[in-house]
Amino acid sequence: MLFGPDTGFAMTGTDAATLASGSKMSYKINVPAAGTYNVWLLTKSTDFSGDSVHVGVDNAYRFTANGIHGVSGGQFKWANISGATGGIFGGAALTLTAGEHELNFWGREDGLSIDRIYLTTSGSTADPIWPPVQPQEPTASLSGPSTVKPGASFAVSLSLDEMIQTVYAEDITLSYDPEVFEYVSATGANDNIQIAGEDKGTAGEVRLIAANIGGVSGASTPVLNVTFKVKAGVHNKTGTIAAARAELGVTAAGTEIQAALSSKRIAVGSADVVVDKTALTTAIANAQSLHDAAVVGTQPGQYPQAAKDALQAAINSAKAVKDNASATQAEVDNAVTALSSAVNTFKATVVKEASADVNQDGRYSVGDLALVANHYGKDAGSADWTTAKKADMNNDGKIDIVDLAFVATKILK
Known part of the structure; x- marks a missing residue:
C-alpha cells in the first residue's frame, strides 16, 4: 500500500x-x-x-x-x-x-x-515475527483408561482445550464401537455444567447437549464425564471412543464455532467372572435426582403425579436388584435397561410450551441454549429480567434446568 x-x-x-x-x-x-x-x-x-x-x-x-x-x-x-x-x-x-x-x-x-x-494485544516492544503464530482452534480432547476389565464400567473425560473465547454450551456427538462398548450415562464435570439433553437412538453414537453456567475458558477445562461399559462377553479386544462432532456456543451473543476432534483407544483384557453394578448404581442415583427435582403440576416444565409415581416404582424395582447379592450380570443389565426406559417415559410426560428459538435465527441450536445459560439463575426479581425473561421457557418466573432441558429437547428433534 x-x-x-x-x-x-x-x-x-x-x-x-x-x-x-x-x-x-x-x-x-x-x-x-x-x-x-x-x-x-x-x-x-x-x-x-x-x-x-x-x-x-x-x-x-x-x-x-x-x-x-x-x-x-x-x-x-x-x-x-x-x-x-x-x-x-x-x-x-x-x-x-x-x-x-x-x-x-x-x-x-x-x-x-x-x-x-x-x-x-501483546505489549512487547520486540518486532513481530511474520507470519504470526496463529492460535489453535479449540479441541474436544478425550482422556480415560487405556485398559479395562471385561464387563467393567469406566469413565471417559471430555475437555475443551485452547479456548480463546468463553464457551457457554456444547453440542457433542461421541461415537464408539457398539460391538465392544455400551453407553451408560453422562454428567457435567462440575455443578455448573448441566447435561440438558441426550440422544442415544443411533447405535454406536450418543449426542449430548450441555450448558456451562457462567461459561468456561482456558487452556484445558474438563466439561463432561461420560460412563461406558464393556459389553457382555467381550474380552481381549480393542475399541475406540471418539469425539465425532463438537459444536460450541460461545459468548453471550450465542455465536457457534466447531472444535477440533480427538479419539481414545481402549483395550479390554481377559475374561473374568464379575457382576458389575456400577452402571445400575449410577442409573438409580440419576433417576432419583430427576424424580426428586420434578414438580407436579400443569405448567410448562411440570409433570403429572401419575408419571412421578410410576418413576418411583421403577426406581424401587432397580434398587431391589442392586441390593440382591445373588443377582446375575444379565439381571443387573436388564434392570439398567428397564430403569432407563422408565426415565425416558417420565421425561416425555413433561408439560411443554414456548418457542426455543431464543436468538430468532429460524432454527434450534446451541446458540439458543447459550443464551438461556447466560441468564441461568435469574428470576422475576432480577434487575435485568426484562431482557432475561425471553429465556424463561415455561413462564414460571425463573430460569433453571427446566428451561435448559426444554431448549435441548428442541435441538435434538
Whole structure:
C-alpha cells in the first residue's frame, strides 16, 4: 500500500468530510476476543514529510500517528504506531469488541508505504515475527483408561482445550464401537455444567447437549464425564471412543464455532467372572435426582403425579436388584435397561410450551441454549429480567434446568 509519491501533500484534518476526500485503504478483520490492540506496521517513507497516517475503525477516525520512524535509507521496518515512543506522536491502542470490523488507513502525507499490518494485544516492544503464530482452534480432547476389565464400567473425560473465547454450551456427538462398548450415562464435570439433553437412538453414537453456567475458558477445562461399559462377553479386544462432532456456543451473543476432534483407544483384557453394578448404581442415583427435582403440576416444565409415581416404582424395582447379592450380570443389565426406559417415559410426560428459538435465527441450536445459560439463575426479581425473561421457557418466573432441558429437547428433534 502506497499513499502517493512525495509531493509535499498533507491532509491534517480528521473530520469525516476531509477524510472522505483523501486516499484510504480498508481491510476486513475478525477480532477473536474483545480487548485493547496495538497496531504494528511494516512500513517505510521517502523522508520525514511522509511519515504519518490517520487510523480508524469501521470508518470512524481513532488516531493519527506522526513521526513513525527514522526515514534515512528508506528501508521497510516494523513500527508500533499505537505507542508514543521512538519518535511517534499521537499513537493510541485500539479498543475493539469481538467480531468483524473494518480497519481503515487514510493518507495524511504522500510517500508512506505499508507492507504488513499486525494487530496484537501483546505489549512487547520486540518486532513481530511474520507470519504470526496463529492460535489453535479449540479441541474436544478425550482422556480415560487405556485398559479395562471385561464387563467393567469406566469413565471417559471430555475437555475443551485452547479456548480463546468463553464457551457457554456444547453440542457433542461421541461415537464408539457398539460391538465392544455400551453407553451408560453422562454428567457435567462440575455443578455448573448441566447435561440438558441426550440422544442415544443411533447405535454406536450418543449426542449430548450441555450448558456451562457462567461459561468456561482456558487452556484445558474438563466439561463432561461420560460412563461406558464393556459389553457382555467381550474380552481381549480393542475399541475406540471418539469425539465425532463438537459444536460450541460461545459468548453471550450465542455465536457457534466447531472444535477440533480427538479419539481414545481402549483395550479390554481377559475374561473374568464379575457382576458389575456400577452402571445400575449410577442409573438409580440419576433417576432419583430427576424424580426428586420434578414438580407436579400443569405448567410448562411440570409433570403429572401419575408419571412421578410410576418413576418411583421403577426406581424401587432397580434398587431391589442392586441390593440382591445373588443377582446375575444379565439381571443387573436388564434392570439398567428397564430403569432407563422408565426415565425416558417420565421425561416425555413433561408439560411443554414456548418457542426455543431464543436468538430468532429460524432454527434450534446451541446458540439458543447459550443464551438461556447466560441468564441461568435469574428470576422475576432480577434487575435485568426484562431482557432475561425471553429465556424463561415455561413462564414460571425463573430460569433453571427446566428451561435448559426444554431448549435441548428442541435441538435434538
